Amino acid sequence: MLRSDEHPVKRHSIWMAPGVWLPLVLALYWVMLFTATHIPIKSMPNVPGGDKSFHLVAYGILATLFGFFLVVRQDRSLTRAARKARRFPFVGALTVLAVYAVFDELTQSLVGRQPDIFDCLADLGGIIIGLLLAVIIKHVALTKVGDTP
Numbered sequence: 001m002l003r004s005d006e007h008p009v010k011r012h013s014i015w016m017a018p019g020v021w022l023p024l025v026l027a028l029y030w031v032m033l034f035t036a037t038h039i040p041i042k043s044m045p046n047v048p049g050g051d052k053s054f055h056l057v058a059y060g061i062l063a064t065l066f067g068f069f070l071v072v073r074q075d076r077s078l079t080r081a082a083r084k085a086r087r088f089p090f091v092g093a094l095t096v097l098a099v100y101a102v103f104d105e106l107t108q109s110l111v112g113r114q115p116d117i118f119d120c121l122a123d124l125g126g127i128i129i130g131l132l133l134a135v136i137i138k139h140v141a142l143t144k145v146g147d148t149p
Contacts, residue, residue, distance in 0.1 A: 067134025
């Protein structure tokens with residue numbers, strides 16, 4: 001029996017914690033993206049912007065997931081005051097993802113695909129948009145719980 005001053009402890013599955021499922025989702029998405037960009041193709045679907053829009057969206061999703069991963073990974077061990085003082089590692093994340101985008105584009109020639117500088121630029125645009133989205137969502141989430149970033 002619970003006393004009147006005791007509250008039942010809510011037990012959540014470990015899989016509900018973003019620190020558990022987010023790295024798995026990020027890793028799975030990253031592997032799928034690498035695989036998709038290294039499959040030889042004969043023709044692309046006719047979409048506005050051509051394959052550049054695919055690059056923009058795919059790398060935007062990757063960057064958003066990567067940004068969330070960095071926030072969750074670092075925030076788990078920080079106190080409230082430390083979370084307020086810490087800045088989002090935008091430049092570091094941008095550098096890691098931009099280097100990967102160049103690597104991804106250059107290695108496509110190994111499977112008969114043509115590397116394209118404009119694909120890299122679309123990747124970079126998606127990376128910037130995705131990281132900005134992660135920063136905005138982090139800011140909104142901290143504001144809702146009473147913290148300020």
